Amino acid sequence: MIKTAFQTIILVIGFASCADQAEYQPLASEKVLTRLIGEEKSKSFVFQLVKDNEKPEWFELNKEGNKIVVKGNSQIALCRGAYDYLKQECNSIISWSGKKVKIPEDPPEVKRKVETPFQFRYYFNVVTHGYTTAYWNWERWEQEIDWMAVHGINMPLIGGAHEAILARVFEDLGLNKQEIDQYFSGPAHFPWNRMGNLNGWDGALPTSYFDEQVKLTHQMLNRMRALGMSPIVHAFAGFVPKGIKRIYPDEEVRELGWGGGLPLEHNAFILSPNSPLFVELGKRYIQEWEKEFGAGEYYLADSFNEMDVPLAADPVEAQKELTGFGKSVYQSIKEANTEATWVMQGWTFPYHKDQDGNLFWTPERLGALVSEVPDDKLLILDLANEYNHVFWKIDPSWKMYEGFFGKKWIYSFIPNMGGKVPLNGILDVYATIPELALNYEKKKNLVGFGFAPEGIENNEIIYELLSDIGWRNSKIDLDVWIEKYSVQRYGKFPDQLKQAFNELNESCFGTFTDHPMHRYQFRPYKKPEGVEDHATVHRSEKFEEAVGTFLSCSDELGASELFVFDAIELTVQYLGLVVDEKLLKFLDDEKNERPTELQEIMDILLVMDRLLATHPNHSLQRWVDFARNWGATSEEKDYYESNAKRLITTWGGDPVNDYSGRVWSGLIRDYYVPRWINYHSDQGTDKKQSMRDWEEKWITTPGVSTVEAYDDPLDIAYKMYAEYKKTK
The missing domain is CATH 3.20.20.80 (Glycosidases)
Incomplete structure (x- = not known):
């Protein structure tokens, strides 16, 4: 079992226990806090690590002088303890879309101990x-x-360089490069390669x-x-390249099948x-x-x-x-x-x-x-x-x-x-x-x-x-x-926000859909009669009310960056439902000869795309940048980009096409919108195949178009909501 030095000796460490502050080596947990909230704010905390392996993990918070003393029996307990104080006493939050951290000059009093029931x-x-x-x-x-x-x-589950290590094992076994290349998928598809669902997809x-x-x-x-x-x-887990039969011709190797819709040559193989x-x-x-x-x-x-x-x-x-x-x-x-x-x-x-x-x-x-x-x-x-x-x-x-x-x-x-x-x-x-x-x-x-x-x-x-x-x-x-969360995230919990969350809990946060997706995210043709409609994002009058109520808090909470991000998400989801409804009517018209109307629907999607350009997470460009940065050459960069794009669009085969369903700036304007327009302007005899060809070309063509974010996305969100609520 791996143990850190802090776990092998008895320690009670804090700033005050060091005779020479210049020689003090911060705990790993202290470094976490400094990276997250800055050196100045982190000085409000004193961390004390206590060896106590006989109990579940715990932390203890006390105020001593002008410092908050965080004791705990693990590095993670110390981190959690500091964050618990930031949340509960300072109404702060650290999230993927941003953080709001405020510590008063005289930090609030605290005295409590928290113990987790889980190892x-x-x-x-x-x-x-x-x-x-x-x-x-x-x-x-x-x-x-x-x-x-x-x-x-x-306890995080990580990839752990599985492919790099497995490749060494296969090579030592005598498999050649071609056989190994035929085994590994593209990096975005590694999880399914690791679980034996596929071999070689989107490699080498x-x-x-x-x-x-x-x-x-x-x-x-x-x-x-x-x-x-x-x-x-x-x-x-027993999965091997098909080429292993060359080295071990008498070995029993069983072929597996998965419902991902990939060609049979991408099936995996497992040893007996x-x-x-x-x-x-x-x-x-x-x-x-x-x-x-x-x-x-x-x-x-x-x-x-x-x-x-x-x-x-x-x-x-x-x-x-x-x-x-x-x-x-x-x-x-x-x-x-x-x-x-x-x-x-x-x-x-x-x-x-x-x-x-x-x-x-x-x-x-x-x-x-x-x-x-x-x-x-x-x-x-x-x-x-x-x-x-x-x-x-x-x-x-x-x-x-x-x-x-x-x-x-x-x-x-x-x-x-x-x-x-x-x-x-x-x-x-x-x-x-x-x-x-x-x-x-x-x-x-x-x-x-x-x-x-x-x-x-x-x-x-x-x-x-x-x-x-x-x-x-x-x-x-x-x-x-929820009341505490709202204060932590937005700074206040006015009555209108309370009403908004009540309405959200009676709508989108009161229902469970395993795959919530909009109609505009699926291939742009009418489903055959009897086939289930895949538009599954929660739709109700209560959700519509919730969006309006949330946006009505803009005057009071609009200065909060996190409120703006959440208001954008809610508005985009509402507008997506508006688009879905309009597209259903468009597709139900047997003649389908209303290109002007289709463009008007697509214009709503383009507004949604531009609203999301303000959001820090929902961005195709960000996704593509991560992928391209793995490449050392332009050829490698283009490959990684195409692999990343493939996962969030066609994935692999028809059963999982569009599965990922991202509502992202860039993906809406570059993929969903032109796919609808191209399909319904195509006069060919095999429009579905032409669409698949278009999808593949989009995946393998590098680049993302640019768009300018709105100067005042809250204002646009409110106007768009009001416009389409009025027309219903």
């Missing part, structure tokens, strides 16, 4: 590292690690990629370890669970990883995420094979590191059903898969509790499997799919149902709480709420919490 506070989904972080640089990662620290997160990788990946992972791990985090990294090579490659992978990065603690390996398991037809033999798969994965980790823990995602257990709606992963099957793994050496990420509760309306997985058979497990949510932007999710569910698991008499080895969004930098209120839950053992009173 781990978990964060990230495997696919977050496609939908959001695929091309992040160290600067952006440093910001995110700081965000994690003050939000109390100590530039030769410089692996070196840069390793360098970045060193920076990330060094910082996470300094803060005492326990990162989860990928292990070997009975193969000694399975264990050998897994061991060699861990050894190579630890040779590069040092000992790991938690290794993620999922062999059958969202896929049919290639099992024998005989039920008895199938059970044995499931046991064999679980044993092989764990054994491959154990032989390389006896102290390490195998981590497994739990999403597929309630998700994977047959055509009749019956769960594939019955308690008997899952029990067989994990039966040969010691209870303390397997950690199950129970990812999607809101899906069980609201969407599927079935028992939570932790109840179906009775505390996951005594294995360690983490209670979690998936608040976002694909990085979609629309406001969505039942806030009261997030605030209240985690308590049910904490009080479940058969919960057994519940060790953590977390959230695993597929994409981040959206719906910020949800993540602030969830991070607070990680430090509580009871439900949150949502009304009280």
Whole structure:
């Protein structure tokens, strides 16, 4: 197990304990605070790290003189303690879209101790590292690690340079460059490559990629370890290049199938669970990883995420094979590191059903898969509790499997799919149902709480709420919490804002849609009769009222930058619904001979695009810049840009086309708008194929157009809302 120097000796450290201030070396947690709020503001705090490994993590806040003393038994506890003070006593906030931090000259009094009921506070989904972080640089990662620290997160799931290490193992095995290139996908699609959903899609990788990946992972791990985090990294789950049959012609290799709609040549392959090579490659992978990065603690390996398991037809033999798969994965980790823990995602257990709606992963099957793994050496990420509760309306997985058979497990949510932007999710569910698991008499080895969004930098209120839950053992009173959140974020909570949040909680934050998307984000033709309309963003009169009520607070709150950003998001979502309704009427006209009307609809989208140009997160240019910065040559830059664009548009095949559904400045004006116009002005005989050709050309053509943000986006937002509310 990895330990920092601070964990191996007893320490009680603060500014006042140093005889010579000039020689004082700041704690990692102090450096986090300084980076986030500045050196001057951070001087208001004194951090004292206390060795106390016998208790759950805790922090204690006291005012001594003109300083706030933060004591805690971990670096993350200290970070969370300082942020808790900033939030509760100073009404401050640190978010992805910005921060508001104000500390009075005479800091407010405080005296409290907070203890988390969870050993781990978990964060990230495997696919977050496609939908959001695929091309992040160290600067952006440093910001995110700081965000994690003050939000109390100590167990992030990261890519861990999986591809660079696996490539070394494959090369040592004797696979040639062509065979290896045919295995790895483009970087934005790595998560699905890692889970065995696909091989080689949108590759091959530039030769410089692996070196840069390793360098970045060193920076990330060094910082996470300094803060005492326990990162989860990928292990070997049995997936191999098809070319392995050249070296091992007698090896049993089974072909997998995933519903992503890719050509069959991109199917993945997995070794037989009975193969000694399975264990050998897994061991060699861990050894190579630890040779590069040092000992790991938690290794993620999922062999059958969202896929049919290639099992024998005989039920008895199938059970044995499931046991064999679980044993092989764990054994491959154990032989390389006896102290390490195998981590497994739990999403597929309630998700994977047959055509009749019956769960594939019955308690008997899952029990067989994990039966040969010691209870303390397997950690199950129970990812999607809101899906069980609201969407599927079935028992939570932790109840179906009775505390996951005594294995360690983490209670979690998936608040976002694909990085979609629309406001969505039942806030009261997030605030209240985690308590049910904490009080479940058969919960057994519940060790953590977390959230695993597929994409981040959206719906910020949800993540602030969830991070607070990680430090509580009871439900949150949502009304009280929202009032405090509003003061923290905007500075005030006037009656009109209270009404707006009540209306939001009765509309977009009172409903749960797994894939909220607008009609204008889908391919621009009418769905065949009987096919479900995919426009799924919440629509109601209550939401329309909520937007108007929120905007009515502009005179009082308009000086708040964060209020402006949130007002833009709400207005853009409302205008998107207006566009959806107009497009439906346009498509219902059988003649479709109203180009002027279509342009008028597109003009609304262009206003939305320009409104979003003010927002710091919802930008295609920002996404493209991250991708291009990974390239060392113009050719590499163009490749990375096309790979990044592909993920958020066509993705791969028709079933997942438009899945990511970003409402971004640049994507609206450069992709959604011209796609509608081109399709409906095309006089060809195969318009759908022409559209697919247009999409591919857009993906592979570098560049993003420019647009000038509005000088007063709030004024434009209010006028647009008023105009289209009046015309209804």
